[in-house]
Amino acid sequence: MKKLLFLTDFSAHANHAADYGYYLAKQLKANAILCNIFTVPAETPHSTMLVWPMDDAGALEESSIHELNKLKDHLIKKHKGDFEPVVHVMNEQGYLTDRVNDIVNGNHIDMVVMGTHGSSGLSTLLLGNHARNMIDATTKPLLLVPQKAKQAPVKKIAYASDFTNKKEDLAAIYNLIEFAKGLNAEVLIIHIQDEEKPSASFKKWLDELLIELSNKANYHNIYYRIEEKPNAQYGLDWFCEYGQIDMLAMLHRPKDFLSSLISGSQTQKIANHIEIPLLVIPASIVNTIDDK
Structure with a gap:
């Protein structure tokens, strides 16, 4: 396994999953892409046309890159050790499943890592729409990380x-x-x-x-x-x-x-x-x- 994809929306759950994923990448001696996929709020001047305000898109993209680099620096500093994964940051606009599969196919991704918003039993872990959609759409192994998952060697x-x-x-x-x-x-x-x-x-x-x-x-x-x-x-x-x-x-x-x-x-x-x-x-x- 050579490369992992960490998905984050910068929530506590998502950043915890990225943290877990980085720790796992160190075990596997794999590199990673840290990615944020966002949708720009749309204006509707006509019933048949959607327009994304350029100012909103630019601000969201700039904020996304800033937060990605901030999270990347945090992961690297927290997990200093013998092997340090090479981490690239990336952001994309659009629907989660479409963009993830494009990134997977274009960057030779071996596994996708994302957080979940449920922790009360396996059934609740799978309740979130993002998790459900990714389960159905993923073309690579998908690691769903609950908030309570502990960072420890996978034995x-x-x-x-x-x-x-x-x-x-x-x-x-x-x-x-x-x-x-x-x-x-x-x-x-x-x-x-x-x-x-x-x-x-x-x-x-x-x-x-x-x-x-x-x-x-x-x-x-x-x-x-x-x-x-x-x-x-x-x-x-x-x-x-x-x-x-x-x-x-x-x-x-x-x-x-x-x-x-x-x-x-x-x-x-x-x-x-x-x-x-x-x-x-x-x-x-x-x-x-x-x-x-």
Whole structure:
């Protein structure tokens, strides 16, 4: 992993995510782009035309660059050490998802890092519109960092899935392993099971998967665990709080396990608090890996 993209709107949540991202970049020995994407307030002289006042645009852009450089200096001073990531600042006007994908494609970005405004359970973490839109639109791994995420070496990453599409999950785990190698972190594959015991055939498949992953990926810090909980959402929140993991990773594809958590978030309120980052692996990466 060579380059990360930190998104900030200069809020406390966003700047905390940039701080976390810089610390992660030091672990990975990667460089970064610190980016602010803003929309200029529009005037509407006619019903069919929108005009962006040039004075407003110029003032916002100037303020954005000033705040970006200020945040960059803060990150560099705070995290002095052996390896110091090269950080470039960038600002763009327009819609978040469009501009992010343009930046990703034009700058060889390997991962996008952004903050969230929710910290009450996994469901609330995914409630914000920006987070939801980015989850659906991202073409690269997206790291969502809650306000309570602590800066510490990433030693264990959990990959959670219902394993309804084992081929895609396998490709996603390979992608995750490459990330974990840069951190020398353990990869823990978890499956949330309801009160019924997992079938013997499923456990056999997991055993075989573990052997295949260890051998083919040439990485032996891989384990699995089956958790019996009332439902997936409760189980993931419980595991994030008590499972002694530093990061949770999930594959995102239309109408999948992660989507069901997002869509059901308003009706299923979880009391536990997630305090670790969520790494979203987009299906587009899985399909690219699968085609090779």
